[in-house]
Amino acid sequence: MALSTLKDRVRAATTGQSATVIGLVEDGKPSSPDQLQSSAQGEVGDVADVALTWLERYGNEFTRALPSHIDTGAFLAAVRAALPGLVPCTPASLLQAVLTCARFGLVPDGRHAVIKREGALAVFVPMYQGYVELMYRSGRVGSVHVGLIHAGDEWNFEPTAPSPLDFTHRPRVELPRAERGEPILAYAFCWMTSGARSQVVILSREDAEAIRDEYSQAYRRAQESGAADSFWHTDFDAMWCKSALRRLHKVVPMSAELVALTKTDDAGEAGQVQVVHAPDEDVQLLEEATAAHKAAEGSQDPQAGPRPLPRKRSQPKRTTRMGRRTGKGCRR
Template identity: 35%
Template sequence: MSQISNAIEKRDQGPGAVIEQYKQELALVAASHVKVDTFARLAVGALRQNPKLAAAAQSNPGSLMSALMTAARLGLEPGTEQFYLRPIKRKGVAEVQGIVGYQGIVELIYNAGAASSVVVEVVRANDQFNYVPGLHERPVHNVDWFGDRGDLVGVYAYAVMAGGATSKVVVLSRTHINRAKAKSDGADSDYSPWRTDEEAMWLKTAARRLGKWVPTSAERLTMPAERTDTVLPVGSAAPALDAADPDEDEGPVDGELEPAGGWPETAQPPQ
């Protein structure tokens, strides 16, 4: 019986219990469309699937809640390609880092209601790609989906706005990507998305640049079709992304909010 009691006590003091304890605080900062119970289950599921992530969360629950607060505030799903949770070590101390993924940025663009579609695609060496600004409204990209496409050479992104116009087209080469990667905190660590899912990070870099030119929102904005004139114009401020440098900073978006009573005593959110 003592072993069972110890197991229950250990479970109740684990990261899942911390998430449960702070659900009310998550609900206070979460975007209105977030269902906090579902959000919490996703977070716990991510911990269960990754032992090193769970260990980092156990060691530093404050960093876990900092990341989850950011995900909730942006209305993104934790532990998915919308919002990565990854274990890192900072000065030898394990902690959880939250990173907005490319699907998360695309979600923020759709939330604003100004774009009817968002296109973010990588270009590989054997693809046929042509885009001349001023001549082409959008890139012409032909792909042999069943052949050898070759190595990554570029990425592009654009949005088709509700009225049919095309936003600014973002086109990035490997050189641009490498510059962004060089400024990313922990890009060479074992669990960095730059190593585990390089293509997704290329897509994220382009999507983030696109976020400079189209509206983004953590809240899902809804309005009657006849009121499209009230949608933010292309190139207006992007409220969901302006907390981080959209040009080059491809590192994490750190949490900014601390719940009443502070974080668990074992750790504080990263500074």
Template identity: 30%
Template structure:
């Protein structure tokens, strides 16, 4: 009997997935109220246990891994999805071994914008050489982007644009970036020219993220917007200034550098 118990203890899961479950309550305390902690934990555990290479990278330094998940929990984003990527990157501090780096994705930024409650829709699109594109600031409310969906190759990426339609029907600031401006953002990303960088493996997604991140500077991305609306309603009803302190906005630093440190990310190997 003693041998059986000892064997069971030895086989008990003590890996990264088990640690996520162990710290479930801590993560839950960080999450926005609308997030289901159990579902979030299941998603995080599934993402790490479903990829052997991610599992090994997480096990290299579980402290770093759990810290990256804290960012996902605080932002209320789903780990292991296009909202919040769990990626591998080489670490000099760990002898060149891989660790986990969390990256807020394009869908994560868009989710934060929607969640604030100020917008009814968010449009982020890339423009290619064969497309037609017209937008004159001060004259046009929104860009007019023509795409021949059935005409074959649309050509190289030449630009990206992003804007939001607010709940009152107004259009937010329209962000338009040409190739040179996107390349400037790429240049700020450490190791962007590495063969493992998403700038090389998922280029269009990085263009979209660049546009979405610039848009996030001009539209609400947090509960601050909803709190300010409540404050205004209270003031209107009471005829006096409310004293409720606003919630802090989502810091753009949470969304990574100009583009996050993807340079050391290691792509899946066949």
């Protein structure tokens, strides 16, 4: 039998077997996020079914949110690969994280972005390659250079010298890793399309650790819980490079999209709701997803009853230049 649904394809990819789509409909109405959460308290297989069925209903939303240059198949394949580790997350936070990732046009493939579980919440985390991608899209940046200087490399940094003589780096890639030594500095700079070069940002390991300790609540939570599973724990070098790239905003003109990415990244690190500015037709969907997210994290009063799923509302009728409203049955 052909695997025609998102849930079927994910189940087949993760278990090697096809699955039958279960319809989460009661009295002719789709289940709400709270109903999905309560029904997910059973077996692990039921949790996967619930998450996949719920996400399947929003496949068109992800497709519309993606920029035209992003391959929809690659994006959805990356989401499917991430789903097994995200099924314990609240449905509203999972929808919001995937929509945020799609809105920025970053594939959650582990290189450009990641959708990570923080307790019961799904969090969108842009990686440093994602920042580089958005810099190129701005149209102002010709090339971006970010890297790590190892102890055995040849390098020079003289801020008072004219560019490009103020900074040089010759990696000793021909040496064995042990001889090349440990990373000692991260750097980032870019050449603008105008031909000018930005200031070089240099970040020591101590600088990166200070940024981590001051700003990353995800790191502190992982430390306190003993899990040690934040990206600062598992991929310090990538976070080091990302911190150097983020400091470029002080010396390079940043697009509105890149500024929004930085704010969204900060919100995720602080454990706050991640919301991006979307086109007008999708603002209502994101607002209701945010409300559902907060409700899922709030009162668990059984008397409150089920909450509705976030749904896109119809657009208001437009008024023509002659003062007439469009649509059937409208008065002149």
